[in-house]
Amino acid sequence: MRALHWIIILGYVFLAALPLVWMGLTSIKHRDDTISMTPRFIPAMHEPQNISGPLFEATTRAYHQLADRFFHYLFNSILIGVCSTIASVALGTMAAYGFSRFKIPGAKDWLFFILSTRFLPPLAVVIPIFLMYRQLDLQNTHLGLIILYTAFNLSLAVWLMKGFIDEIPRAYEEAALVDGYSRLAAFRKIILPQAMTGMAVTAVFCLISAWNEYGFAMTLNQTSDAAKTVPVYFAGLQGQIEGVPWPQVSAGALIFVAPIVLFTVLVRKHLLRGVTFGTIKQ
């Protein structure tokens, strides 16, 4: 029985980690080795044509060769991700505080309306948004995607933050109000510091979903590269398989997913809450 446990666990860990490990290996391989008919598990240390050449030259080449374009897209991803995250956490925290502490007519209906926007298939609104953006000249702009991702992540931010704010005892604020604080001051000086962890966790989830978003980024950046994000760039390589420069792609993809891996490690205790909109707490 114990052996069975370990076989299941280790076997699955192996399978789960394999694509990322393989990605790391591919990124330090010579191009020909990535599409050879016999698998190459250990990357060659030398250039195949130049055995006496410097060690590791071939292995780090993909990283040196990463096109400027990739870093342009990476910069777009960072800018759009960070700005939309700040906006959705700020708006989400305010709305969550409102729903948590005040009596609001139809509060439950509003909350479920907010949640339901998350279930809307993005493609169901993509055409009207595309037309709207064309009218407003927001196509191919960072601002356009920032607005869109903020709206998209708001539902998650409100629900997660409401869970966190509900857990802060009301007595703290009441004491502050008795001491003559205004509501706003109580929110700033009592609630915000207490909700910091929650805001950080919410920010990570918003950042990850903005970072990974593909559908809208692709639709709204068809005519220019100015605000294209990394997923659009990578997915666009599909279909030209023989021509895909796999070492560079792997190097780029690895740089792109590394922050996500780091953030996953940081919020691991709150993952359950994040993926269930704060409805399951542990």
Next chain:
Amino acid sequence: MSNGTGLRTPPYPTSLPEGEGTRRATSDVILKWSFIAPTLIFLIALNIFPLLYNIILSFTNANLSSDAHRFVGGQNYARIFSNPVFAQSIRTTALFVFFSVTIELGLGFVLALALKKNFFGKTIVLTVLLIPMMLSPAVMGLYWNLILNGSYGVLNQVLGAMHLPQPQWTTDPSLKLIALVMVDVWMWTPFMMLIALAGLNAIPNYIYEAAEIDRASRWMAFRRITLPMCAPLLLLAVLLRATDALKQFDLVMAITGPNDPSTQTLSALLYQVSLRNLQLGLSGGFSIVVLVIVIALASVFVRYLDALGKRQGKFS
């Protein structure tokens, strides 16, 4: 309760200091709406408004290449329902959702059972297992092309080394959907595991002890205690996953492209009609039909969530 300003003071849920009375009440009303309104306006502008716009579009013959369009009644809807491609994509989507969610549930539950006990390195193992679901489907989907490739993909090379058949995952029409399910399972099994694990951990140990005293077999304990007590959370996970899988688009785009008949999910077909063929009216009708399907599922989810919340409230 009137405070002379014409605004009704909401009854306070807590015993707030009422000494300053009306002034605080009025400023509270302003504060709460200025806190909530931006979010609601944002969501209405970017969700409700586009939806209404789409409904209007769906009754016209609008086209992205020309500005002129006119009212055509229910013609678009008639075209959608008489089109075999639409029926085919519903079937593809249903197969995809059914197989990926079922496999993810089974695998995730088995993993959760194996991970329930404490052991050395559990945190590390759990974290590694959870990483795939946080990664970008578009980027990882592209990368899976390399792994699944029929001739130089590492999966087939390993299969070949073990003298097993080497299927052409990404080019054989009958296998493409299976390849998509495989990648989806790789990505989302951790999600099921995470929720199943929460369900297992919530079962108090004394119930198992009582079962042991009653000499229930392990199988009996599993069937009569573990399964029923995990069921509500598992159902929640299945609903969440199903609504998500229903929208699957990124993986399809990255692995087979939007116009592959064997993997054309609803989202991919919608993309093809609207952004490749530029038929806005038709795609408007399409998205409304897709939306109705998703809403049906989501409303089940929301109602279930509500019931779950009530029950939790009762016990805690």
